[in-house]
Amino acid sequence: MSALVPLLVALPLLGAGIALVFGRQRRVQVGVSVITLTLVAAIAAVLLYTVDSSGQAIAVSVGGWPIPFGIVLYVDRLAALLVVISSIVLLAVLLFSVGQGAADGDDDTPVTIFHPSYLILSAGIFNAFIAGDLFNLYVGFEILLVASYVLITLGSTESRIRAGVVYIVVSLVSSILFLAAIAAIYGALGTVNIAQLAERMTELPDSTQLVLHLMLLLAFSIKAAVFPLSFWLPDSYPTAPAPVTAVFAGLLTKVGVYAMIRTETQIFRDNDVNTLLLIVALATMIVGVLGALAQAELKRILSFTLVSHVGYLVFGLAIATPLALGATIYYMVHHIIVQTTLFLAVGLVERRAGSTSILKVKGLMRAAPLLAVLFFIPAINLGGLPPFSGFIGKLALFDAAAEVGTPLMYILIVGGIVTSLLTLYTLMRAWNLAFWREDDDHTEETGVVDRISYLGDAPAADDEGARRVIPRIMTATTAGMVAVTVALTVFAGPLYTLCASIGDALLTPVTLVQLDDGGGS
Amino acid sequence: MTVSAVLIVIMAALFACGAYAMLERSLTRVLIGFLLLGNATNLFLLVVMGRPGIAPFFGAGDVDEMSDPLPQALTLTAIVITFAVSAFLLALIYRSWQLGQADTVVDDEEDIAVRDRGAVEEDEMDDETSIEDDDEDATTDFIGTETAPITVLHHRDLDGIRDDAPVDRPGRDGRDGGDAR
Numbered sequence: 001m002s003a004l005v006p007l008l009v010a011l012p013l014l015g016a017g018i019a020l021v022f023g024r025q026r027r028v029q030v031g032v033s034v035i036t037l038t039l040v041a042a043i044a045a046v047l048l049y050t051v052d053s054s055g056q057a058i059a060v061s062v063g064g065w066p067i068p069f070g071i072v073l074y075v076d077r078l079a080a081l082l083v084v085i086s087s088i089v090l091l092a093v094l095l096f097s098v099g100q101g102a103a104d105g106d107d108d109t110p111v112t113i114f115h116p117s118y119l120i121l122s123a124g125i126f127n128a129f130i131a132g133d134l135f136n137l138y139v140g141f142e143i144l145l146v147a148s149y150v151l152i153t154l155g156s157t158e159s160r161i162r163a164g165v166v167y168i169v170v171s172l173v174s175s176i177l178f179l180a181a182i183a184a185i186y187g188a189l190g191t192v193n194i195a196q197l198a199e200r201m202t203e204l205p206d207s208t209q210l211v212l213h214l215m216l217l218l219a220f221s222i223k224a225a226v227f228p229l230s231f232w233l234p235d236s237y238p239t240a241p242a243p244v245t246a247v248f249a250g251l252l253t254k255v256g257v258y259a260m261i262r263t264e265t266q267i268f269r270d271n272d273v274n275t276l277l278l279i280v281a282l283a284t285m286i287v288g289v290l291g292a293l294a295q296a297e298l299k300r301i302l303s304f305t306l307v308s309h310v311g312y313l314v315f316g317l318a319i320a321t322p323l324a325l326g327a328t329i330y331y332m333v334h335h336i337i338v339q340t341t342l343f344l345a346v347g348l349v350e351r352r353a354g355s356t357s358i359l360k361v362k363g364l365m366r367a368a369p370l371l372a373v374l375f376f377i378p379a380i381n382l383g384g385l386p387p388f389s390g391f392i393g394k395l396a397l398f399d400a401a402a403e404v405g406t407p408l409m410y411i412l413i414v415g416g417i418v419t420s421l422l423t424l425y426t427l428m429r430a431w432n433l434a435f436w437r438e439d440d441d442h443t444e445e446t447g448v449v450d451r452i453s454y455l456g457d458a459p460a461a462d463d464e465g466a467r468r469v470i471p472r473i474m475t476a477t478t479a480g481m482v483a484v485t486v487a488l489t490v491f492a493g494p495l496y497t498l499c500a501s502i503g504d505a506l507l508t509p510v511t512l513v514q515l516d517d518g519g520g521s
Numbered sequence: 522m523t524v525s526a527v528l529i530v531i532m533a534a535l536f537a538c539g540a541y542a543m544l545e546r547s548l549t550r551v552l553i554g555f556l557l558l559g560n561a562t563n564l565f566l567l568v569v570m571g572r573p574g575i576a577p578f579f580g581a582g583d584v585d586e587m588s589d590p591l592p593q594a595l596t597l598t599a600i601v602i603t604f605a606v607s608a609f610l611l612a613l614i615y616r617s618w619q620l621g622q623a624d625t626v627v628d629d630e631e632d633i634a635v636r637d638r639g640a641v642e643e644d645e646m647d648d649e650t651s652i653e654d655d656d657e658d659a660t661t662d663f664i665g666t667e668t669a670p671i672t673v674l675h676h677r678d679l680d681g682i683r684d685d686a687p688v689d690r691p692g693r694d695g696r697d698g699g700d701a702r
Contacts, residue, residue, distance in 0.1 A: 135595055135598075139598065139602075142602050146602075146605065146606065146609070149606075149609055150609075153613065153616075156616045156620075158620045161613060161616055161617045161620060162617075164613065165548060165613060165617065165626055166626065168606075168609075168610065168613065169543070169551055169555075169626075172555050172558075172606065173543070173558075175602075176555075176558050176559065176562050179562045179566075179599055180562050180565055182595070183562065183565040183566045183568075183569050183592070183595075184565075184569070186566075186569050186591070186592065186595075187568070187569030192591075192595075235632070294635050295635065
């Protein structure tokens, strides 16, 4: 079983190589990418099942070095669950982008490098999730960041270069901080293995622990877009192509949050900065959603809500009870899927209406009813309306906070509720303007034509007509993702049980002995 | 742990210069800043290595006299990553220059648009029924008063047109651009 673990990283890297070799044949590239990600998803599902049923994490020492010395890959329930979810999301977005690429009909350079970069991004994400030592986590981050630099500047148009520069410079700063933190931690403790760090950290004086702790948190907060360090995100994400934005929004910030969870629960168990984290979480929620309110462009609105909802995750993390951690994991899974789905739906809106500005787009409800539904369901889910998973996740968080019951917790709960309502307001305003508002420019006749062309049956008459046709595969993928968001609600019971068990396990430290037992190789 | 004071001083100087250079608007200076910061961090890794000894090969000598090999391995990895990213940044700077943006970090137009958008337009956003009609009124109002800057209209009308991403190009440029009177 442990032989499967390195494949999670090796397969996408191998696939990237093959896809690059077949740069000219797009069909081969698509085939390679889809097969690779499907395999990874299957492996991840098997690993999740094994880890969950045996209740024991799998640790693999790459290259056969004894455990504290070699590179350790560590798969527990949390890592396995996140790899499963992210491989599903990556696969869905890949299919969406295949549909988009086929419709655009551009066979030039961007497409040649898209698939390899995308697979390398996947490898980086998986590597970060299963990293058992800090330096491997750093390498995972770098792999995914370098791939994301390529993807965010895809096509090198003016606006993307502008946004890309900001994104890259900010990411570089956070990477350097992370590396410096690793150096400092190694200097203090003589190891970078997370399990060993957890054992040795208590020997350090509190002040030293605090410095190391804050350095790591600072680096991860930039990546996770936590409030004072979040301004790069709404600036850079919206200009990228729709599928790229979708996968970035769903996964990249969550990798940062995941690293924060590992830091808080496993490395610095005794060193407590939870009050600081709670305040930061409140600021992230409120400032993020206020930013969303001020925007008139769908992608930017969503980018701001993304920042705002990272606040909930930090909130849950800072409560630091098993219940709260379980709720955080559930919310994270929910948010990865819902945020990605919303960005995909906006990708459809962009293609259908030619713009994502809610001041310009109108009448989509009548012109494209299916699209309206596909946007509406994840939107109210993100806004936290019952019975959807957003509501369940938020309720679980607030419940965990109320159980602790300090005044700050109640302030956070109120902040969370306000944020939730404002998110709902923002998204419903967007929905009203873009979908519900009547489009007076179109007579009933053209409306019918639009509807037919939307179904893909009518041949495109002119350029504008061609732009309005949404390939079936894009709609189907988005619909599939919407179905997954609904499934999160339907299967909330089992999923929540799993998340709760993760939350319990997170607070019991991993020891080297456990790593040795778990490592079958 | 014994550390070299010289390394620490150099590291501190590199960190300081790097941070300073990175705060510049010119992308070339940002790149230089990044290189300095990267090297400073690599030096930091060497600092935590402790007292240097003989090469850490198996059987080369007493284990106590050997250098700690791990920071060296980490430094090598970090150097490779810095190298790759610098190459990418250089390409990006070149492309930015090619597109005629000089080599500076440019402000986000949408941000400026949000800042410039006055109360007038906020009202329009909330008014869900008759934006087209209000538009006509707003235009005449703006021309009459000196305080209301023309740039408000300018940005709003052009934000679709300026967006030159191939996938993102709005299909209704002609109609919306047409009323940029």
